[in-house]
Amino acid sequence: MRVIAFATLGALAATTPVIAQDLVTRDRVGLPDAPNVMTFRLTPYDLYSADAATAEHFAGLFEEFIRARPDWRIETQLQTGDIGPEQARLLQQTQAGRGPDCAMVDSSQLALFRQTGVLQPMNMVFSEQEVADLFPYVREAVTNAEGDVLAWWWFTDLRVLYRDTSVVPDAPATWEETQAAALQAAEAGREGILFNAGRWEGTAFDWLANFWSQGGRLVDDTGAPVFGEGENRQRFLDAIAYYTGLVESGAAPARVTSITNYDAFNAAAAAGTAAMFVGGNWQFGQLRNTLPPDQFANWAVSELPGPTADQRATGTGGWAIAALSEDPEKRALCGEMVKEIYAGPGNAYQGLLPTSAALYDEYDAYEGAEFDLFAEALENGVARPGAAIYPEISNQIQILLGDVLSGAAEPEAALDAAFAAAQAAYARQ
Amino acid sequence: MTTARGPAPADGRPWPWLVPAVLFLAAFYAVPVVDVVRLAFSDATLIRAPERWSTDALRALMRDPALREVLVTTVVFTAVNVVALQAMGLLITLTLVRGEARGLRGMTAFRTLVLAAWVVPGIANGLIWQILFDEAPYGTLNSLLGFAGLGPVAWLSDPDMALASAVIANLWQGTAFSMIVFYAARRGIDPTLYEVAAIDGASPWRTFRSVTLPLLRTAIAVNTVLVAVQTLNTFDAILALTGGGPGRATEVLSLFTFNTVFYNLDLAGGSVLALILFLLAMVMATLVFGWLGRER
Numbered sequence: 001m002r003v004i005a006f007a008t009l010g011a012l013a014a015t016t017p018v019i020a021q022d023l024v025t026r027d028r029v030g031l032p033d034a035p036n037v038m039t040f041r042l043t044p045y046d047l048y049s050a051d052a053a054t055a056e057h058f059a060g061l062f063e064e065f066i067r068a069r070p071d072w073r074i075e076t077q078l079q080t081g082d083i084g085p086e087q088a089r090l091l092q093q094t095q096a097g098r099g100p101d102c103a104m105v106d107s108s109q110l111a112l113f114r115q116t117g118v119l120q121p122m123n124m125v126f127s128e129q130e131v132a133d134l135f136p137y138v139r140e141a142v143t144n145a146e147g148d149v150l151a152w153w154w155f156t157d158l159r160v161l162y163r164d165t166s167v168v169p170d171a172p173a174t175w176e177e178t179q180a181a182a183l184q185a186a187e188a189g190r191e192g193i194l195f196n197a198g199r200w201e202g203t204a205f206d207w208l209a210n211f212w213s214q215g216g217r218l219v220d221d222t223g224a225p226v227f228g229e230g231e232n233r234q235r236f237l238d239a240i241a242y243y244t245g246l247v248e249s250g251a252a253p254a255r256v257t258s259i260t261n262y263d264a265f266n267a268a269a270a271a272g273t274a275a276m277f278v279g280g281n282w283q284f285g286q287l288r289n290t291l292p293p294d295q296f297a298n299w300a301v302s303e304l305p306g307p308t309a310d311q312r313a314t315g316t317g318g319w320a321i322a323a324l325s326e327d328p329e330k331r332a333l334c335g336e337m338v339k340e341i342y343a344g345p346g347n348a349y350q351g352l353l354p355t356s357a358a359l360y361d362e363y364d365a366y367e368g369a370e371f372d373l374f375a376e377a378l379e380n381g382v383a384r385p386g387a388a389i390y391p392e393i394s395n396q397i398q399i400l401l402g403d404v405l406s407g408a409a410e411p412e413a414a415l416d417a418a419f420a421a422a423q424a425a426y427a428r429q
Numbered sequence: 430m431t432t433a434r435g436p437a438p439a440d441g442r443p444w445p446w447l448v449p450a451v452l453f454l455a456a457f458y459a460v461p462v463v464d465v466v467r468l469a470f471s472d473a474t475l476i477r478a479p480e481r482w483s484t485d486a487l488r489a490l491m492r493d494p495a496l497r498e499v500l501v502t503t504v505v506f507t508a509v510n511v512v513a514l515q516a517m518g519l520l521i522t523l524t525l526v527r528g529e530a531r532g533l534r535g536m537t538a539f540r541t542l543v544l545a546a547w548v549v550p551g552i553a554n555g556l557i558w559q560i561l562f563d564e565a566p567y568g569t570l571n572s573l574l575g576f577a578g579l580g581p582v583a584w585l586s587d588p589d590m591a592l593a594s595a596v597i598a599n600l601w602q603g604t605a606f607s608m609i610v611f612y613a614a615r616r617g618i619d620p621t622l623y624e625v626a627a628i629d630g631a632s633p634w635r636t637f638r639s640v641t642l643p644l645l646r647t648a649i650a651v652n653t654v655l656v657a658v659q660t661l662n663t664f665d666a667i668l669a670l671t672g673g674g675p676g677r678a679t680e681v682l683s684l685f686t687f688n689t690v691f692y693n694l695d696l697a698g699g700s701v702l703a704l705i706l707f708l709l710a711m712v713m714a715t716l717v718f719g720w721l722g723r724e725r
Contacts, residue, residue: 088691092475253564257585271566273567402677403588406678408588408676408678428474428693
């Protein structure tokens with residue numbers, strides 16, 4: 001009877017927008033009286049995106065998904081963009097048995113979730129071939145030694161150097177070339193190069209590429225901080241010196257220490273005041289949608305410069321979806337949702353980089369030249385260490401960069417303080 | 430003539446009647462505080478329940494050089510705000526009362542305008558001021574200053590200026606509260622006193638010093654405590670405005686507590702910091718009310 005009722009409703013939904021909307025509300029996907037319930041905690045960037053077109057597209061994907069499963073209802077829980085606290089809360093609730101059945105987990109937090117044993121396998125959904133097709137660093141992060149699929153990292157991202165080719169025609173490959181090009185642009189009245197240096201995660205993550213490109217390591221194999229000792233220390237100081245040189249020479253404005261979001265770069269590009277900036281790959285699409293075509297045509301992306309042209313790295317992030325319930329039916333539903341909505345159709349619609357090589361060929365959305373560059377840069381991709389101490393190391397790097405770039409501290413003393421603080425925090429964990 | 434009445438339930442033994450309310454209030458307010466005390470003497474993290482009891486968290490924080498820096502920032506931020514919030518609140522109150530006494534139009538609109546800032550959420554306050562303080566070539570305040578041939582000012586990138594900017598954002602939002610307290614107190618002063626002062630030929634300053642200020646003393650004391658506690662707990666506006674940076678330039682104790690728990694996952698350390706915050710507020714309240722009691 002319920003199936004008949006659902007089929008009738010489904011048929012009506014196809015022709016009646018009002019009823020179609022009822023299948024996707026602010027806290028539910030599916031019929032309100034469906035007997036089986038899966039709770040799903042998601043970010044506000046797709047189904048509940050502030051962008052109406054994105055939200056509508058995902059609502060369509062979810063409707064199609066739930067129509068094929070009339071006995072299920074997905075109760076949605078929205079998490080805010082304040083990643084650190086949100087993910088900490090999610091983990092704490094899951095450990096206490098009050099977490100959702102399925103949730104989006106930031107890629108930088110995956111290892112922490114794995115360590116605590118809250119991730120439940122979704123092997124029944126993903127084939128060995130699909131797992132094998134994942135990028136190596138992704139496969140390593142989502143599978144364990146037994147081959148269990150503990151989560152599905154559905155999109156990745158990376159940091160690149162954006163430049164206005166009318167001011168900086170050639171892509172700088174080294175730190176030295178970057179400073180020279182930025183200085184030249186500054187002399188022409190532009191802000192030479194912009195980057196995050198305010199107090200937020202983006203600052204540490206973007207800057208870490210300069211440390212990683214030299215082979216620097218933040219933590220050792222046991223997860224203990226090592227960035228302030230041995231060879232890592234000099235690599236760390238050299239990476240600080242690169243940013244300090246940019247600010248002190250005037251190649252970058254002092255205001256970088258107040259930049260705490262990527263939107264500031266889009267605004268500067270739109271205003272025509274910046275020559276270069278260190279941004280995320282997703283900003284390419286944003287610039288295309290924001291700038292007039294002739295202005296957008298001047299913008300190009302390239303790999304982040306390194307100390308030498310051969311030493312390159314870029315931070316890779318993104319989001320995974322994981323089952324947190326032990327119920328096999330819910331684990332399966334969670335995996336199927338990832339497969340049918342997010343990893344593939346969701347990637348392509350938003351221009352988010354898939355973590356599986358096959359998807360780049362499957363969708364026309366990845367035909368632009370920029371995606372070739374992103375794929376090339378991903379070869380040098382480095383994920384944040386999956387250690388519980390990482391958030392505190394990031395916090396210390398943010399403080400250090402703010403202090404050094406604003407002239408409040410000397411690099412060596414700031415590094416000593418940051419390393420001591422990270423070690424003390426590690427000891428407390 | 431006296432009114433006869435029967436014995437009230439609480440006349441003989443009040444405790445049986447009071448106990449339920451006392452127990453409810455104790456459970457509602459005391460239990461969370463006791464739990465924070467318990468966690469402060471544990472090794473709890475956000476992902477691990479307490480396993481042993483010690484003063485390690487307290488000792489680790491006492492050794493942390495950041496705590497001193499954060500406390501100095503907190504004291505400066507709170508002290509400047511408490512003084513400035515009251516001065517601005519009093520100024521606006523006196524302007525309003527004088528305007529109303531003279532029948533000036535627009536006083537209600539003026540009062541509403543000030544109150545409008547008060548209802549803005551802290552996060553929104555931080556974001557609004559972040560846009561205004563933007564140091565980009567097209568930033569709002571710097572552009573305005575530029576028209577006047579001034580600036581640009583490093584509102585958020587200079588450590589000292591960033592703290593001043595955080596104070597400005599907090600003042601914009603918090604002044605309305607002081608205004609409400611002072612406005613109510615000022616309206617409660619007997620108008621006859623002002624008539625007598627006028628007959629005696631007292632100047633406006635003398636009237637303020639000898640009539641208004643002494644009679645607002647209780648309101649000032651109460652407001653000092655309330656505003657100080659509010660300011661000590663301010664972290665959402667700063668989080669949105671500067672995130673505590675550059676460096677630790679604007680990281681106040683409440684934000685440091687938030688970072689300790691949610692970034693460092695150190696629940697025990699965060700609980701110690703919460704207790705320090707609690708003690709600071711209690712000491713200040715005791716001092717202010719003690720001073721008030723002596724004055725009486």
